[in-house]
Every structure is written in structure tokens, then in C-alpha cells.
Amino acid sequence: MALAELEQVSRNEEGIATALGILRQRFGERLLTGQSIREQHAHTTTYIPAQLPDAVFAAGDTQEVQEVVRICAEHRVPVIPFGTGTSLEGHVNAPGGGISIDLMGMNRILSVNAEDMDCTVEPGVTREDLNLHLRDTGLFFPIDPGANASLGGMAATRASGTNAVRYGTMRDNVVSLSAVMPDGRLIQTARRARKTSAGYDLTRLLVGAEGTLGVITALTLRLYGIPQAISGGVCPFPDVERACQAVITTIQMGVPVARIEFVNALAMKAINAYAGLDYSESPCLFLEFHGSEAGVKEQAETFGEIAAEFGGGPFLWTSVAEQRTKLWKARHNAYWACVALRPGARGLSTDVCVPISRLAECIVETEADIERSGLLATVLGHVGDGNFHVLVMMDMDDPKEVEAAEAFVARLNRRALSMDGTCTGEHGIGQGKMRFLEEELGEAVDVMRAVKQAIDPHGIMNPGKVVGARRI
Known part of the structure; x- marks a missing residue:
């Protein structure tokens, strides 16, 4: 994708220079302008060209985020929130320059409410760090996009992953959040109650907004009990159609599958070569079941029967943790396995x-x-x-x-x-799919654009992303 094909955002040279001077005076060497750090905070994960910010600020707390946003708002300077940088569609690029606010230093777990099965965290906490912290509580956070992404970034992009079929996506698991709005105000979208009918659903508005409406500074998340037992395995199929039919039947029969992942024949070949495994190099399903000892056994056996109806199998499943870990490590390393082809x-x-x-x-x-x-x-x-x-x-x-x-x-x-x-x-x-959003939702994108204009009238929050300033 050439730069000319991306949403164009004009640079406010005077405003950027003024804001940089104020921020440098206020934060000194914490405002980073070196080439390498700016490159690290631009898009690096796919073919979309990198567009560097003018500076990177590593925020330490919410008040600092507010201060930076207020200065940028006053001088009409773009603000680009940054987590771990694992997004895939140019979310962290800076097409109009500006300030990248790195939130990874805001990585405190603020509270864990075990009885209510929720927790409140800062945006830089990663999903792996949270689950490590929770391991002695009997609770876990299930959303697993593969990469060890920051929870703030996962909320901003409405991430999901392998467990979404049972536990939902980030949209379903963020109870409330705090965010710094484009004028520097701090808002909290809801309290900790599991449901509310109080006003507009601002939580869902900001979850998935990709940093175009505000900077997330805290999240309250749903937690779940660690299952008593887990079983999982791999099942080969003769072709794609029959593998998919097995998936549809499994879902329609109400089998409470926690994960059900499709891997095509070429990907299975890559996984075998990369991880030294000997799975069938045909279309396969990777599955996992959560529940009681008897429940996960019954679920695995039921799926085995469904697979057999469609010519699949044998379904090789296990409840042994080490074997399951090996299986899912192979699945999560599929990106590197496939690139090695x-x-x-x-x-x-x-x-x-x-x-x-x-x-x-x-x-x-x-x-x-x-x-x-x-x-x-x-x-x-x-x-x-x-x-x-x-x-x-x-x-x-x-x-x-x-x-x-x-x-x-x-x-x-x-x-x-x-x-x-x-x-x-x-x-x-x-940046990468803006034109397809127009094709998908048509006039609804104009409504999104109106929301963006109302909340961010000067267009400083992650500009050139999602809805953009014009029809594509």
C-alpha cells in the first residue's frame, strides 16, 4: 500500500514545533525525539509504510496523559496512543506527525475484586502479566489474541482470539474504562456493576475506537474461574468443507467448546516443520474444552463422534497439561512457522x-x-x-x-x-481497511464520522484512521 493511497493528514508544522518546545520544557529528556525510538513507534508489522511521530512520550500516570493531551489540543497536534505495537492495520502510524503516547509504563494492576470476579488495571498491563498476577486467586482473564498485547491496546482494537467462541471478545469483557478525551478531560464510562441502563453506552463506544476518540487510561475487566479441568486435541479432516461442517454441527448442538481453531493443510505442514511435530498435513481443527473432569471428557467424546460423521479423525485429545501446552504453543507459533515456509x-x-x-x-x-x-x-x-x-x-x-x-x-x-x-x-x-468499511456499512460511516467530529472537533486523536475525514 503506497503512502499516496492512505488517508492524507496535513501537518501543522507551527503547532508541532510549539508543542514540542512546551513538552520538552515540561518533561525534559522524557520527551524522546531520536530516529530509532520514533521508528519503533510507527507501524512495523505488515506492508503498510511507516509514518513516524515527531516525538514519543512515555507516560507514567493518567495526569501526565491529560497534560500532554491538553498541550496537543491547544496547538492542534495529533496524539497517537501506543501499547505494544502489535496491531496489524497501521493503527500506530502518525500520518500527520505528532506525539506518540507510549502507555506501557502505566502497567499497574490497581485492584482485584475476587468476589465480584473483576479487576481494574492500567492500559500497559499485558494479558500474560495479568494472568500471572491472578494465578493464586483461582481466576483468569480469557481473551487471548496470540501476541502478549497490552490490555489497553486490546480494548482499543476490540481484540478477541482463540477463546472468543466461549468467552466473547474485549467488547464483552470490559465492564468500564477511564479515558482522557481530546480536550484533556478524564471520564469514567461506567461503574463496576455488571449491567447498567444509565445513559449512552460510552464503554462500547470507546472499545474498538482504535484511539480515535480518546486515550484509555484504566480498564475494569470481567474475570472467570479457572476451569476445574481442561481437555484439548487435534482432529484432521479430508477437506475444508467437512471440517467446517463439523464446526457448525458442534456449535448448533450446544457443545460448550472453549476454542475451536481451523488450520489448513499448508499451515499444518509449516507447523510440523517448525515445531518438530507429526500431525496430519490435512485441514485440521484444534479444540479445547473447559469444565469438570466428567464434563470435558464428555465434550471431547461428543466432538469425536461429530467429527467421525464428517469423515474426520481420529480426534486425539488429552487432559494432560504439558501435552495441551505443546499443542497450543504450536498453534500460537503458527505465524513464525508459516513465515519460515x-x-x-x-x-x-x-x-x-x-x-x-x-x-x-x-x-x-x-x-x-x-x-x-x-x-x-x-x-x-x-x-x-x-x-x-x-x-x-x-x-x-x-x-x-x-x-x-x-x-x-x-x-x-x-x-x-x-x-x-x-x-x-x-x-x-x-488505515488498511478504511475503504472496505465504507463498502460494508455505507451511510453508517457518516454517523461514525459525526460522532468523531462531535467528540474530537479538531481531529487530533489518532487521525487518518477508521473513518477518516472524507469518503474513500
């Missing part, structure tokens, strides 16, 4: 989501499209909710290859839309 290449990761009744059709058509395009790409998915990813391995310095990959991604997005799906199930819009 083509040494020297980089991966372009994209996702779509469709109703599960159209899942098999969408994946089959996508695999055929990959073959016709001459691309090297794998397909993996959180198929319990119809969400799947395509990882294209390509030479980012080859314009023809990049062009072919971009054309493929466009066809994939439109294929999902034609099946009443969405152009993204969990990666978000950022």
Missing part, C-alpha cells in the same frame, strides 16, 4: 469474518483465489465464530508481489462482504 519473506496478516453457515464456502473460494494468484499463503481461523485469517508470505520489496497481495486482500474482503460478513473480525480498520 519462505525464508527472507515477511508476512501480511489479514482477517475477515462471515456467518458460520458460509464459512466453508468462503475458505474454499479463498484457497482457490490464493492458488490462482500464485501467492504463498496459509489459512487459519477462530472458526467457532466464523473468523479466519490469511497470512501471505511475500517479498515486501517486490512491487509486483505487493500489488498482487493487495489485490488478493481486496477480493477477500469483498468476498466476505458478499456473504453478509465483515472485512475484519478482530484486526480492526486502522
Whole structure:
């Protein structure tokens, strides 16, 4: 994607220079302007070109975030919230320059309310750190996007992952949040009550807003009891259609599956080579069940029967923690395994989501499209909710290859839309999918744009993302 194709944001040179001077006087060497740190805080995870901020500020607390935002607001300078930088659609780029506010230093767990099964954390806490802190309480936080992302970033992009089929996404698990708004005010969107009918649902408005409406400074999250028992395993299938039919039947029968992941044949080959495993190199489902000892055994056996009906199996499952850890480590390392299929290449990761009744059709058509395009790409998915990813391995310095990959991604997005799906199930819009959001929701994007204008009239919050300033 060339810079010319991205939403254009004009630079306010005078305002940026003035704000930098004020911030430097106030924070001294904590305002970082070196080339390398600015590069680290621009987009680095896919083929979208990096657009560097003018400076990086590592925030230590909410008051500092407020102060920086107020200064930037006064001088009309862009503010780009930054977590761990694992987003995939250009969310952390700075097309109009400005200040990247790094929130990873705000990593305190503020409270754990075990009886209420919730906790309040700062945005820089990562999901792995939270679960490590919770391990002696008998509780855990289930949202697992794969990367050890920050919880603030996960909320901003409405992340989900492998456990979403049972536990939902970040949208379902953020009880309330605090955020610094574009004028520097601090708001709290709700209290800790599990449900409320009090006013507009500002929590859901800011969850998934990708930093375009405010900077999240604290989150109250739902927690869950650690299951008494867990079982999991891998099941091969003769083809994609029958694997997907097994998924649909499992969901329709109400089997309380915690994870059900699709991995296509090429991805299984990559996983085997990378992790030294010997799974069947055919379309496979990775599954996990949570519950009592008897419950997870029954669930695994029920799925085994369903798989057999569609020619799948044998379903090799286990309750042994070490074996399950090995299985899911292989799944979570699938990105690196697939990239290793083509040494020297980089991966372009994209996702779509469709109703599960159209899942098999969408994946089959996508695999055929990959073959016709001459691309090297794998397909993996959180198929319990119809969400799947395509990882294209390509030479980012080859314009023809990049062009072919971009054309493929466009066809994939439109294929999902034609099946009443969405152009993204969990990666978000950022810069990369703005035009497809217009195609997906039409006039509703104008309403989003009106909300953005009302809350952020000067357009300083992560500009050039999601809705942008114009129709595409």
C-alpha cells in the first residue's frame, strides 16, 4: 500500500514545533525525539509504510496523559496512543506527525475484586502479566489474541482470539474504562456493576475506537474461574468443507467448546516443520474444552463422534497439561512457522469474518483465489465464530508481489462482504481497511464520522484512521 493511497493528514508544522518546545520544557529528556525510538513507534508489522511521530512520550500516570493531551489540543497536534505495537492495520502510524503516547509504563494492576470476579488495571498491563498476577486467586482473564498485547491496546482494537467462541471478545469483557478525551478531560464510562441502563453506552463506544476518540487510561475487566479441568486435541479432516461442517454441527448442538481453531493443510505442514511435530498435513481443527473432569471428557467424546460423521479423525485429545501446552504453543507459533515456509519473506496478516453457515464456502473460494494468484499463503481461523485469517508470505520489496497481495486482500474482503460478513473480525480498520468499511456499512460511516467530529472537533486523536475525514 503506497503512502499516496492512505488517508492524507496535513501537518501543522507551527503547532508541532510549539508543542514540542512546551513538552520538552515540561518533561525534559522524557520527551524522546531520536530516529530509532520514533521508528519503533510507527507501524512495523505488515506492508503498510511507516509514518513516524515527531516525538514519543512515555507516560507514567493518567495526569501526565491529560497534560500532554491538553498541550496537543491547544496547538492542534495529533496524539497517537501506543501499547505494544502489535496491531496489524497501521493503527500506530502518525500520518500527520505528532506525539506518540507510549502507555506501557502505566502497567499497574490497581485492584482485584475476587468476589465480584473483576479487576481494574492500567492500559500497559499485558494479558500474560495479568494472568500471572491472578494465578493464586483461582481466576483468569480469557481473551487471548496470540501476541502478549497490552490490555489497553486490546480494548482499543476490540481484540478477541482463540477463546472468543466461549468467552466473547474485549467488547464483552470490559465492564468500564477511564479515558482522557481530546480536550484533556478524564471520564469514567461506567461503574463496576455488571449491567447498567444509565445513559449512552460510552464503554462500547470507546472499545474498538482504535484511539480515535480518546486515550484509555484504566480498564475494569470481567474475570472467570479457572476451569476445574481442561481437555484439548487435534482432529484432521479430508477437506475444508467437512471440517467446517463439523464446526457448525458442534456449535448448533450446544457443545460448550472453549476454542475451536481451523488450520489448513499448508499451515499444518509449516507447523510440523517448525515445531518438530507429526500431525496430519490435512485441514485440521484444534479444540479445547473447559469444565469438570466428567464434563470435558464428555465434550471431547461428543466432538469425536461429530467429527467421525464428517469423515474426520481420529480426534486425539488429552487432559494432560504439558501435552495441551505443546499443542497450543504450536498453534500460537503458527505465524513464525508459516513465515519460515519462505525464508527472507515477511508476512501480511489479514482477517475477515462471515456467518458460520458460509464459512466453508468462503475458505474454499479463498484457497482457490490464493492458488490462482500464485501467492504463498496459509489459512487459519477462530472458526467457532466464523473468523479466519490469511497470512501471505511475500517479498515486501517486490512491487509486483505487493500489488498482487493487495489485490488478493481486496477480493477477500469483498468476498466476505458478499456473504453478509465483515472485512475484519478482530484486526480492526486502522488505515488498511478504511475503504472496505465504507463498502460494508455505507451511510453508517457518516454517523461514525459525526460522532468523531462531535467528540474530537479538531481531529487530533489518532487521525487518518477508521473513518477518516472524507469518503474513500
